[in-house]
Amino acid sequence: MGAMDDFLLTGNGQAVALRTVPRVEFQGFRRAVVTAVAAGARLAALPVRPLPVQPLPKRAMAPGSDLEILAVLALPDCARLGLLAAVLPERWPALTPDCPAAHWFEREIAEQWGVEPDGHPWLKPIRFAPPYRGRSAGLAPPSIGRTDFFTMAGIESHEVAVGPVHAGIIEPGHFRFLCHGETVHHLEISLGYQHRGIERAMLGGPSPRGIHYMETLAGDTTIGHATAYSRAVEALAGLTAPARAEGLRAIAAELERLANHIGDLGALAGDVGFLPTLNYCGRIRGDVLNLTAQLCGSRFGRGLVRPGGVFWDAEGERVDQLLGSLETVRRDVTGAVTLMLDAPSVLARLEGTGRLSAETARRIGLVGVAARACGLERDVRFEYPYGIYHLAQLPVNTWPGGDCFARAQVRWLEIQASLDFIGEGLADLPAGPCHREVPELAAETLAVSLVEGWRGEICHVVGTDSAGRFAFYKVVDPSFHNWFGLALAMRGQEISDFPLCNKSFNLSYCGHDL
Amino acid sequence: MLKIFQERCRQKYRTMAYPDGPAPELPDRFAGKPVLEGPCRPDCDACRNVCPTGAIAIAPESSAGLELDIGRCLFCRSCEKACPEGIIRFSREHRLAAASREALVIGTGPRGPASARHALATRLFSRSLKLRQVCAGGCNACEADSNVLGTPVWDMGRFGIQFVASPRHADGLLITGPVTANMRLALEKTYAAVPEPKIVIAVGACAISGGPYAGHPEQGDGAASLVPVDLFIPGCPPHPLTILDGLLRFLGIVREDR
Numbered sequence: 001m002g003a004m005d006d007f008l009l010t011g012n013g014q015a016v017a018l019r020t021v022p023r024v025e026f027q028g029f030r031r032a033v034v035t036a037v038a039a040g041a042r043l044a045a046l047p048v049r050p051l052p053v054q055p056l057p058k059r060a061m062a063p064g065s066d067l068e069i070l071a072v073l074a075l076p077d078c079a080r081l082g083l084l085a086a087v088l089p090e091r092w093p094a095l096t097p098d099c100p101a102a103h104w105f106e107r108e109i110a111e112q113w114g115v116e117p118d119g120h121p122w123l124k125p126i127r128f129a130p131p132y133r134g135r136s137a138g139l140a141p142p143s144i145g146r147t148d149f150f151t152m153a154g155i156e157s158h159e160v161a162v163g164p165v166h167a168g169i170i171e172p173g174h175f176r177f178l179c180h181g182e183t184v185h186h187l188e189i190s191l192g193y194q195h196r197g198i199e200r201a202m203l204g205g206p207s208p209r210g211i212h213y214m215e216t217l218a219g220d221t222t223i224g225h226a227t228a229y230s231r232a233v234e235a236l237a238g239l240t241a242p243a244r245a246e247g248l249r250a251i252a253a254e255l256e257r258l259a260n261h262i263g264d265l266g267a268l269a270g271d272v273g274f275l276p277t278l279n280y281c282g283r284i285r286g287d288v289l290n291l292t293a294q295l296c297g298s299r300f301g302r303g304l305v306r307p308g309g310v311f312w313d314a315e316g317e318r319v320d321q322l323l324g325s326l327e328t329v330r331r332d333v334t335g336a337v338t339l340m341l342d343a344p345s346v347l348a349r350l351e352g353t354g355r356l357s358a359e360t361a362r363r364i365g366l367v368g369v370a371a372r373a374c375g376l377e378r379d380v381r382f383e384y385p386y387g388i389y390h391l392a393q394l395p396v397n398t399w400p401g402g403d404c405f406a407r408a409q410v411r412w413l414e415i416q417a418s419l420d421f422i423g424e425g426l427a428d429l430p431a432g433p434c435h436r437e438v439p440e441l442a443a444e445t446l447a448v449s450l451v452e453g454w455r456g457e458i459c460h461v462v463g464t465d466s467a468g469r470f471a472f473y474k475v476v477d478p479s480f481h482n483w484f485g486l487a488l489a490m491r492g493q494e495i496s497d498f499p500l501c502n503k504s505f506n507l508s509y510c511g512h513d514l
Numbered sequence: 515m516l517k518i519f520q521e522r523c524r525q526k527y528r529t530m531a532y533p534d535g536p537a538p539e540l541p542d543r544f545a546g547k548p549v550l551e552g553p554c555r556p557d558c559d560a561c562r563n564v565c566p567t568g569a570i571a572i573a574p575e576s577s578a579g580l581e582l583d584i585g586r587c588l589f590c591r592s593c594e595k596a597c598p599e600g601i602i603r604f605s606r607e608h609r610l611a612a613a614s615r616e617a618l619v620i621g622t623g624p625r626g627p628a629s630a631r632h633a634l635a636t637r638l639f640s641r642s643l644k645l646r647q648v649c650a651g652g653c654n655a656c657e658a659d660s661n662v663l664g665t666p667v668w669d670m671g672r673f674g675i676q677f678v679a680s681p682r683h684a685d686g687l688l689i690t691g692p693v694t695a696n697m698r699l700a701l702e703k704t705y706a707a708v709p710e711p712k713i714v715i716a717v718g719a720c721a722i723s724g725g726p727y728a729g730h731p732e733q734g735d736g737a738a739s740l741v742p743v744d745l746f747i748p749g750c751p752p753h754p755l756t757i758l759d760g761l762l763r764f765l766g767i768v769r770e771d772r
């Protein structure tokens with residue numbers, strides 16, 4: 001325990017009064033976080049919030065001390081979340097050199113608040129958005145994609161720059177490969193093109209648009225983010241959604257996982273030129289989206305999850321239809337995927353490509369499919385169960401190796417697990433209502449809501465002001481943790497392996513850019 | 515090899531009969547074109563209070579009749595649920611696309627689908643339309659349901675419609691997303707790289723009006739803020755059938771029955 005003594009322990013989807021979060025001076029904060037992470041804790045979020053304006057002039061303060069930094073640590077050993085806060089100085093000794101998982105977070109903080117971590121090895125914008133506070137801090141106004149990219153000098157070394165507009169139908173982002181011949185020495189990923197200002201717009205809520213921001217924050221993860229949001233709101237309102245609603249949310253979440261994993265396996269097949277599986281999976285993915293549309297009318301689950309429960313119930317006849325269609329999906333997808341994973345030509349391309357070690361994955365704080373494909377048992381459904389996952393547990397599917405094959409294999413294992421889960425969940429839906437009215441939110445309260453989206457851990461950290469309105473709203477999409485993993489997986493690869501590696505991670509641009 | 519053939523037989527031929535045959539049936543809960551019936555109660559603003567995007571307004575020249583702008587609508591049904599008189603109802607009509615922005619504003623009473631036909635596109639591109647897709651802040655749902663038209667079920671290649679990798683190979687752009695400030699320049703350049711004559715298609719509430727992000731300083735309220743738009747396809751996201759229908763009527767491949 002020791003390392004965790006400084007932290008307030010709380011649970012997934014639990015509300016705590018903001019004033020009960022322990023506050024220490026920054027050096028102590030830094031030491032506690034670094035020690036805890038070295039001892040096996042994981043940095044789930046590192047939000048910063050402006051401290052409420054004091055009515056009376058405060059004691060002489062160091063500049064920048066109107067900001068507070070909050071560490072949200074996931075402690076898998078005790079299935080708890082640890083919270084610790086400190087006043088954030090204008091400049092602070094960066095955590096990153098001692099805790100690499102903090103490096104993207106510290107870049108975000110510097111960009112959003114115009115403050116500076118000293119000794120950060122790689123300080124540049126992640127979204128190219130203007131800071132929340134109008135301070136210059138010597139930073140030029142951001143201009144998308146303009147930054148100090150790493151360079152490499154030498155004969156035959158060259159750079160390949162791709163994007164923001166790519167060849168296929170995908171979201172925009174900029175990739176810069178530092179190559180020597182065909183070999184990639186480093187890949188620098190520069191995002192921000194999708195920035196729509198979601199976190200800023202959430203402040204002062206809940207508002208009628210809130211749920212729509214959540215449903216479209218990463219539109220392929222509508223159920224994931226809408227559920228994380230709804231559970232956070234419910235925690236702040238002191239409400240538990242009805243069991244039937246939690247059952248339907250989980251079914252929709254597993255359908256979302258199913259559709260995306262099937263689409264990804266098809267796309268991987270396409271990238272290695274194995275067309276039968278590409279074509280079958282493209283269609284089967286659509287069949288699964290249509291199952292979600294049976295539930296709520298929308299192929300992406302729009303309009304289903306709402307704070308307080310779900311908007312649509314599933315009556316007996318609908319359940320029977322879904323169960324029938326599910327069996328067809330199971331048959332089709334088994335045929336399509338077995339074909340691919342039995343083909344030596346496919347395996348030869350997947351195996352050993354884009355490898356990440358378990359140690360690297362742990363150090364950079366990888367989550368979700370990518371982490372499980374490095375053999376790490378990281379799955380919110382299992383570690384910090386919520387809703388119906390308390391009762392209906394899913395196995396954590398891992399695979400060693402950390403390569404493209406492992407990421408494909410984990411998806412295939414999860415497809416089978418989700419199919420079973422949905423079947424059992426539909427047959428076994430708890431009775432009762434599927435929605436409750438949401439009362440006012442508690443004032444000066446904090447809630448952390450974790451959900452296992454199909455890419456990995458989704459974390460929402462939400463706090464209210466004295467009137468029960470959102471005073472801060474922090475979203476951490478799994479892609480936020482994992483983009484750097486893709487960059488590392490590309491080291492030493494041939495540049496032609498990039499499409500395959502990229503697909504094997506399939507990260508969200510808009511989920512990152514917010 | 516044998517296994518591949520076996521599996522091929524088992525997975526069957528799946529391309530839909532539409533448009534020669536019937537359109538695929540949409541789920542009972544699908545929210546298509548809204549229907550507005552009858553005058554509102556005076557002073558009632560239940561629907562306007564819940565609408566996240568301000569898509570509903572009182573029609574200027576009618577006594578308390580409503581107007582609903584499906585170019586802003588997210589099809590969330592909040593208004594349908596909130597209306598005490600049952601005046602707003604969502605039908606399963608999937609034909610939502612229109613060639614003009616004004617035609618997306620729906621008034622009281624029944625009306626056929628708005629015209630999506632485009633004279634130039636019909637003349638030049640009805641046998642071959644190559645599109646470059648640009649995501650300018652889209653959430654990946656509009657993108658996914660455009661992309662799906664290339665899969666064997668929808669197979670828009672049947673009509674000579676195809677997404678291509680370079681704007682230089684394209685006859686036009688299919689734009690999704692509200693046009694974020696950070697994508698403005700890239701979209702401008704991509705548009706400039708498409709040879710004339712060119713067309714632009716805006717898919718989804720974001721690309722038409724900014725959608726859920728309308729009014730945010732981080733974006734531009736849609737594609738028309740930057741380039742002239744020739745076809746608007748509403749939805750959040752539009753169903754693939756809505757997109758395909760829009761493309762086919764735009765090109766005159768499917769006749770407009772009004």
Ligand code: SF4
Nearest residue numbers: 565587588590591593
């Ligand atoms: S369905 Fe459309 S018009 Fe109705 S509330 Fe939702 S966004 Fe507004």
Ligand code: SF4
Nearest residue numbers: 653656718719720750
């Ligand atoms: S219109 Fe809706 S579905 Fe389409 S990109 Fe915008 S938010 Fe996503």
